[in-house]
Amino acid sequence: MDFLRPASWEEALAAKAEHPTAVPIAGGTDVMVEINFDHRRPEYLMDLNRIGDLSEWEVGEDSVRLGASVPYTRIMEDLSAELPGLALASHTVASPQIRNRGGVGGNLGTASPAGDAHPALLAAGAEVEAESVRGRRLIPIDEFYKGVKRNALEPDELIRAVHVKKADGPQQFSKVGTRNAMVIAVCAFGLALHPETRTVRTGIGSAAPTPVRAKTAEEFLNAALEEGGFWDSGKIITPSVAKQFAELCSGACNPIDDVRGTANYRRHAVGVMARRTLTWTWESYRGARNATEGAA
Numbered sequence: 001m002d003f004l005r006p007a008s009w010e011e012a013l014a015a016k017a018e019h020p021t022a023v024p025i026a027g028g029t030d031v032m033v034e035i036n037f038d039h040r041r042p043e044y045l046m047d048l049n050r051i052g053d054l055s056e057w058e059v060g061e062d063s064v065r066l067g068a069s070v071p072y073t074r075i076m077e078d079l080s081a082e083l084p085g086l087a088l089a090s091h092t093v094a095s096p097q098i099r100n101r102g103g104v105g106g107n108l109g110t111a112s113p114a115g116d117a118h119p120a121l122l123a124a125g126a127e128v129e130a131e132s133v134r135g136r137r138l139i140p141i142d143e144f145y146k147g148v149k150r151n152a153l154e155p156d157e158l159i160r161a162v163h164v165k166k167a168d169g170p171q172q173f174s175k176v177g178t179r180n181a182m183v184i185a186v187c188a189f190g191l192a193l194h195p196e197t198r199t200v201r202t203g204i205g206s207a208a209p210t211p212v213r214a215k216t217a218e219e220f221l222n223a224a225l226e227e228g229g230f231w232d233s234g235k236i237i238t239p240s241v242a243k244q245f246a247e248l249c250s251g252a253c254n255p256i257d258d259v260r261g262t263a264n265y266r267r268h269a270v271g272v273m274a275r276r277t278l279t280w281t282w283e284s285y286r287g288a289r290n291a292t293e294g295a296a
């Protein structure tokens with residue numbers, strides 16, 4: 001196995017163009033497991049750790065440009081106001097040691113349906129900044145996941161950053177596992193309220209071959225909130241609306257039975273998480289709205 005250590009982003013792109021089978025390694029928390037268990041024996045391993053700007057982020061007007069290697073710990077500690085859903089999801093990843101090493105670029109690179117960043121990215125709205133010597137492109141997050149552990153990257157491309165929309169309303173993330181820490185999701189759910197556009201976005205993890213949005217459920221809830229005047233009144237969401245939203249979220253799943261859980265359990269759990277996260281986020285929205293009204 002040859003070990004490539006590019007000192008700059010340009011060197012990394014050139015090396016990837018020359019050796020498209022080279023496996024990038026960032027935190028190594030997925031790659032090293034595969035190598036240690038002999039599931040993968042790459043001809044070339046390409047260490048990205050000398051490229052400092054992959055671990056940096058910029059907070060822009062509408063979005064955060066998050067370097068591919070920014071560790072989960074930094075997201076939790078420094079970006080919880082801008083990216084609350086992703087910060088909550090980061091908090092559930094593994095242990096402090098893994099959170100100090102692993103990041104969103106690696107989660108996207110692996111593209112496991114169980115990766116915790118995915119539901120939060122889908123719910124917030126994000127674009128993956130991919131680059132090769134041929135140029136740079138932004139891949140909408142909905143188009144990034146192509147199958148079980150398959151993503152939209154071309155063999156010569158690397159992930160430079162992820163552009164995640166800054167929260168304009170409450171966000172939540174919920175994960176079901178067999179214990180509280182160091183657990184791969186049985187299933188997970190992300191929800192983001194976007195009061196500016198009066199829309200709601202979802203993300204489901206570990207309940208289909210890829211992370212998915214529950215688009216029919218979103219459309220139903222968007223219409224129900226609009227027609228009922230909920231955004232303006234800030235009134236409590238009707239239980240029947242929450243129930244139907246939860247059922248439509250369950251219906252968006254296409255899960256399998258495996259060692260972590262049955263398909264039926266996953267469908268059920270996604271419905272429960274959908275209803276709960278809707279209640280939590282809507283209560284936050286109402287609280288913030290009522291506080292503004294009270295102050296006016």
Ligand SMILES: Cc1cc2nc3c(=O)[nH]c(=O)nc-3n(C[C@H](O)[C@H](O)[C@H](O)COP(=O)(O)OP(=O)(O)OC[C@H]3O[C@@H](n4cnc5c(N)ncnc54)[C@H](O)[C@@H]3O)c2cc1C
Pocket residue numbers: 023024025026027028029030031032033048068069092093094095098101102103104105106107108109110114115116117157158159160182183184185
């Ligand atoms: C004990 C343990 C517990 C874990 N628990 C969780 C958990 O609870 N939730 C969860 O989501 N994950 C978990 N993981 C998996 C892992 O920590 C995450 O997927 C993490 O986000 C990977 O990031 P990394 O930087 O370590 O990636 P790496 O291992 O370095 O890379 C992962 C993949 O992404 C590719 N890659 C990395 N950077 C780039 C880039 N810039 N461009 C293109 N491709 C790139 C690599 O080639 C590889 O295919 C766990 C892992 C371990 C070992």
